[in-house]
Amino acid sequence: HIAHTSTPEGVDAARDGGATCEATPHHLFLSRDDLDELGTYGRMNPPLRSEARREAMFERLADGRIDMVATDHAPHTREEKERSLLDAPSGVPGVETMVPLLLGAVVAGDLTAERVRDVVAANPADVFDLPRKGRIEAGADADLALYDLDAAREIRGADLHSNCGWTPFEGHTGVFPEWTMLRGEFVWDGDEFGAVAGENVRD
Template sequence: MRKLLVRNARIINEGQITEADILIENGFISQIKSGLSDKDINQIIDADGQYVLPGVIDDQVHFREPGLTHKATIHSESRAAVAGGVTSFMEMPNTVPNALTQELLADKYAIAAQRSLANYSFFMGASNDNIDEVLRTDPKTVCGIKVFMGSSTGNMLVDNERVLDALFRQSPMLIATHCEDEATIRSNTERYKIEYGDSATAALHPLIRNEEACLKSSSLAVALARQHNARLHVLHISTADELALFTNQLPLTEKRITAEVCVHHLWFDSDDYATLGNQIKCNPAIKARHHKKALMAALMDDRLDIIATDHAPHTWAEKQQNYWQAPSGLPLVQHPLLLMLEFVNQGRLSLETVVRKMCHAPADCFQIDRRGYVREGHWADLVLVDSTQSTVVSKQNILYQCGWSPLEGHTFKNSVTHTIVSGELVYKNGQFLTNKAGERLAFSR
């Protein structure tokens, strides 16, 4: 039996900060108690002066494998995730080929089983013509069904009203949606191409993929979910306009309709296109400053349930193309915890809220089996944070395969020092101690 002891931990968990030791045995937390014996312990971590958090669960990433491995791989991006305190991820189906069959979905799980440092799950993709495959998905072993109700790659735009109705009516499991109205985006694109041609810049992005496109699509998804009592999770809310669709009158575990906000929609606004341009071009677009203020308020009052990244790496060369050709998406999975802790330093969030929205809430929302909390009997996914040690984002410490970040040059006031994944110490002070530690997530449904 392998034993790991974390001593003198300042544990942030379930709305409290407490001090105790944490004993980990064979992957699970066996005891949380002060003064635990170090007899027969294989490994000891002294967390004196540091915070110990449950591992961050990122419910929306794009790790690009298979088919787009010139941008990223499951191994490379899970390393970056672990270095940033993300111990579990849920990855999207718009890889190449798109994960639209059970066999293609199984292929991704097989890759992760061999190469992922973080715990993993993969969404089953929906299209206009694969509903039979979607309905074969096992709710206990797959995080959810992903429906692109806006522009996407390959055969993944679901715009057939009959198919959408059938998905919401028949799916026995969580449906996660990307909500942007395709017709609105196409109309705006045509208009701005005529007006700006090749001189267009990323500053046009929030005008093309505007509030109207988001609200129209999100409203449709919510209406379908209410009509069929479906379990809906709306990804990356980016506008103040959409917030009235969501409630804070129920506990998360009782909600049938939930919503996520991404770190970049809280951190950046449309003023940042002037300096970062295509680096922050993403879908849905980063919009005007008043939206990010409204999103933060909705996060605080529980209309928005989860914080995620929508990590979507592209090569630097791809991002240097003109606005129309440059792909959408930015790499973020190494830095979401540091970003949110910066809001703590600014007095805008509490440590307890960060843990609730990044760790507890994803576990509850997706009904993940025994993760997301520091509890006896739960998997030991833990992150140690040093609030006295700063982190400067630079080319030298960026672990994304794409090699760049829109956060380069920023100094965060905290650092991630240790990350434990499924009971194994994977990352310690900039060094990786293993090449594989992640387990497949299971779901209590």
């Protein structure tokens, strides 16, 4: 499995070599064209690529050549990211915006809901042999989220829950969950977080 694939050539090489691969939201929704606005907030490894390569990555996401999307979540604070180019840490926050961005692409007609299901749930569960995850069936964990595709809105860092207080996807369209369940217990009811804790996913 190849993590953080950021170029179409990398995706193609992974598939030719019989490996699975993942991409991050920032390599699917951002490009070097965004760096003038992002500045050091856009510093990451691998770096942002050209718009042409971003478009080619998204094409591979849509047609199934990219197996999954993973956040590479790195919630550095504004204070950290506003250092000089050489001193600012690499990475951006992404946990709360990954699925909303992908569903925003569904609303725009650029992805199918089935592809989003596959790249964020079904495929990761299959690749990493997690039989109770990534599916709705008897014996699986009731990890569920409800989304209203008619409730798309602009992503705003001020509305998110990460302590870092910003997002590189400011102004992008996202569809956020109405509620979220983990193993059948609400962990987000639309207003408040629940108290359900994580546990090992392997027996």
